[in-house]
Amino acid sequence: MKTSAKKQSKKENICIRTRIAPSPTGPLHIGTARAALFNYLFAKHNKGDFVLRIEDTDIERSDKRFEKNITDGLEWLGIKWTEGPYRQSERLEIYKKYIQKLLEEGKAFWCPHTKEELTEEKQRQMANKEAPRHVCEYKTKKLKSTASKAGLPAGRQGIIRLDTPQKIVEFEDLIRGKIKFDTFLLGDIAIAKDEETPLYNLAVVIDDYLMQISHVIRGEDHISNTPKQILLQEIFGFSQPQYAHLPLVLGPDRSKLSKRHNVVSVDEYRKAGYLPEAIINFIALLGWNPGTEQEIFSLDELVKKFDLKRVQKGGAIFNIERLNWLNGIYIRRKSAKEIMEIILREGFLDISENKFKNDYIEKVVALEQTRMKKLSEIGERTHYFFSEPKFPKSMLFWEEKESPDTKTYLDKINSLVQNIKPKDFVKEKIKDIIWPYAEKMGRGNVLWPFRVALTGQCKSPDPFEIAEILGKETTLKRLADAIELLK
């Protein structure tokens, strides 16, 4: 926490410092992950710092488990913060000083209105086609401290508001250009529940300043908070960070991606068998592009090429098909051993540990690498390697044409396989021996039942590769079982 204590003499340097400030009220959201990535990329690209700050001032909704989920998720993705995590809940003393200062200077005041009164006021204003805003008559009374809070009407809790100056606030957004707001429309901004409990806009301003954040890169949904924060900065005499508001990540209906759009948290993607590299690559391209036709990027490449100028203004739909494609690419790019290790570590394959050796599993994985879109598919795709396939007799017939010849073909394959020496039991050799027969009798006639006998599947890799992995003994056993089924 030493950084926050740094004096403002340091403020002048052009050190790039960004931050991600998630609120631990839910698991790491894909949108938060993208904001984190962009902050990370921008900081890294400029040799700056990337701060993680947990915004947990709302004790009701914050949960340590979510904080853990968020930090775990960022680590898994490889988005490493260089500082923090700071927790706002541990910085209450700091905010308190600022709140008291505002109160003492008469720049903030206790507003005693109840939520009901406020709601009623808002409805009235909306009905009159006015901007909903609360300008409190109590600000002239300047109830400065907790002591004077006693002067509030009996039984009223109250909240601390800023005596909000009326002016036009204008700022230059790095992505969108000039944005203007009339603070008249804001009313008196709520800044704290009490002297110990700052609200979002206040805590953000104080922390961004103390942590010397140079660039605030966040979702477009924060644009309307920006004038409030700038006002606060001006009142405190803080320097203003640069702002860059990212386009939103959208659901298929073009509204902000949220729980009702099914899967939105990073850990759910992890559990579904997505690789962190694929997710990074995918979310980086959601609202940013390199200006070239390159589509595949490692994190390091992104750091090199990232530029805020190439960030899109319009929102981007989270298109799972594209993620699937990328995931497939990354699955194929890794070695079978790596994929196997991930599959085992993440528990995608539900098999008894010692029954199968790792190199057996690795071969199975290698076979499915070009076929899988998600690692979670491995079980359903390869179960026949770990247990006896069960299938109806009818499946053995090529093109569903029942024929007594099928049994003849399997008998022949069986005898051909039997004659292969154990040391020659590799796919090339097996193919050499069976292929001529298949050519002669019609490939489908021979190969289809062979494959079904081994896998019990209509779709699978070719039978030679499968036979090799299964081994001669198991191959013969399955052939025999299939022949038996045809009797």
Added chain:
RNA sequence: GGCGCUUUCGUCUAGUGGCCAAGGACACAGCGUUCUCAACGCUGGAACACGGGUUCGAUUCCCGUAAGCGCUACCA
């Protein structure tokens, strides 16, 4: 309702006045390779929201309109 932001193929996007009868990728369709599936290769359909300007010339600049989205909490 108020304020703000946005608008190129279904989706992600290239494009900064002529190089665009708009390029790439995903998805889709077809073909090739093939016992099936996948991978791979080739081919194809598919978009500048609308209306005015400015200009010799607008996807690109300006103004409107429309639509969508965001914010509108004693949440962040």
